[in-house]
Amino acid sequence: MPARTRHIRAVAVTLGCASMALALSVPAQAAPQPRHHGAGIERAVLPAGDGWAAAEGSTTGGADAAPEHVYTVTDRAELVAAFEEAGDAPKIVRVAGTIHGNSDADGTPIGCEQYETGGYTLEKYLAAYDPEVWGTGRTPEGPLEDARAASAKLQQAAVNVRVPSNTTLIGVGENPEIIGASLQVRDVSNVIVRNISFEDTYDCFPQWDPTDGSAGAWNSEYDNLVVYGSRHVWVDHNTFSDGDRPDSGQPHYFGQVYQQHDGLFDIVRGADLVTVSWNVLKDHDKTMLIGNSDGAGATDRGKLRVTLHHNLFKDVKERAPRVRFGQVDSYNNHFVATRAGSYGYTYGIGAESRLVAEHNAFTLAGGVDRATVLKKWSEAPLTAENNYVNGRRTDLIAVHNAGVPGEQLTEGAGWTPGLRTTVHHPRAVPVLVGLKAGAGRASGRR
Known part of the structure; x- marks a missing residue:
């Protein structure tokens, strides 16, 4: 075993002897790798004109990485170490195999019990805050809520992984995947994420809030991927899902689903110049926010410019996406709803959104009302032209306004997208996206 590789494992073992949470949050030292066969995909840059991420400069990620800043990582510690070692220098980080966010220093998956502290257990929490005992007029407080919050903080140190500027993060080999980690592209620039399956970023410690809605709700943290306050980001040919922990399989407590997932992929808090292309987002509830608060105008106005094209959204309940403030161009996406009972919009x-949704295809099961494809949350105009529902051209705004007369939408976003690749006919979109979208289907040229 090379000395540099031995050092990686030695650091990981040392970390494993410390507190579990601290071990997870302190990176091992990663070994740089030489350039590999197939460098075309690893050093690919966003093509000119491909969405908002091609505006005001270019998005190149780590394409200019020196050989010593090309890494292959196989566990969470090596992933964090690669980011830490290279810093903001151009870097290529190759994900090989499966990386677990909830894992020990050797990359072995761990369970929620490893984070529990202060006497927290779910059973005790349920007993303490049962509405029959606690009531419904105030949020939980006291020792067990404090213990839940402390336990959640330990998990957060493991789950959240910060991605630096000038990074290409790319899956290589068979079935590269990241399970249970939340990639944070936060306050950086020039990042490319490609060819990875992101699964099941779950919260071990959801908080019960009896005042949330009419019946209360369980609220959780973590998205698979978050772009927060960052510019020039390209997210391409990935797959996002809840993996083996779908919301439909979760238990119910206090009459509500025990919600361990938040979003799949959010773009928030002044993020700007983002292109999201050829991804699969499936089997989830709250899928994608572009802007996460009506009160974030100070950071979001004039930003949140995002392009979504050639993505598959399959059996997602809502937010595909939900837009605030941004000029968002959504074209040539395929939206599939096979279960009418689990479709929302x-x-x-x-608020203040300017969505252009054109040339998209919708395949909706019987029982799904076309009028609910659009959902009005605030007064904001949009453009929705040449969209096809079940193979037929459909005026989404007219159908919505007729079917939901109490929530009239205004036509005309007031801007025309100018940064698009080939625009396909909506009838061709289901086949094209079905053949080419998702992890494992990326290529060096676009």
């Missing part, structure tokens, strides 16, 4: 029209 596709596009959420939020």
Whole structure:
């Protein structure tokens, strides 16, 4: 075993002897790798004109990485170490195999009990805050809520992984995947994420809030991927899902689903110039926010410029996406709803948004009302032209306004997208996206 590789494992063992949470949050030292066969995909940059991430400069990620800043990582410690070692220098980080966010220093998956502290157990929490005992007029407080929050903080140190500027994070080999980690592209620039399956970023310690809605709700943290306050980001040919922990399989406590997932992929808090292309997002409830608060105008106005194209959204309940403030161009996406009972809406029209949704295809099961494809949250105009529902051209705004007369939408976003690749006919979109979208289907050229 090379000395550099031995050092990686030695550091990981040392970390494993410390507190579990601290071990998870302190990176091992990663070994740089030489350039590999197939460097075309690893050093690919966003093509000119491909969405908002091609505006005001270019998005190149780690394409200019020196050989010593090309890494292959196989566990969480090595992933964090690669980011830490290279810093903001151009870097290529190759994900090989499966990386678990909830894992020990050797990469072995661990369970929620490893984070429990202060006497927290779910059973005790349920007993303490049962509405029959605690009531419904105030949020939980006291020793067990404090213990839940402390336990959640330990998990957060393991789950959240910060991605630096000038990074290409790319899956290599068979079935590269990241399970149970939340990638944070936060306050950086020039990042490319490609060819990875992101699964099941779950919260071990959801908080019960009896005042949330009419019946209370369980609220959780973590998205698979968050772009927060960052510019020039390209997210391409990935797959996002809840993996083996779908919301439909979760238990119910206090009459509500025990919600361990938040979003799949959010773009928030002044993020700007983002292109999201050829991804699969499936089997989830709250899928994607572009802007996460009506009160974030100070950071979000004039930003949140995002392009979504050639993505598959399959059996997602809502937020595909829900938009606030941003000029969002959504074209040539395929939206599939096979279960009418679990469909809420596709596009959420939020505060000061300017959504253009054109040339998309919708395949909706019987029982799904076309009028609910659009959901009005705030007064904001949009453009929705040349979209096809079940193979037929459909005026989504007219159908919505007729079917939901109490929530009239205004036509005309007031801007025309100018940064698009080939625009395909909506009837061709289901086949093209079905053949080419998702992890394992990326290529060096686009």
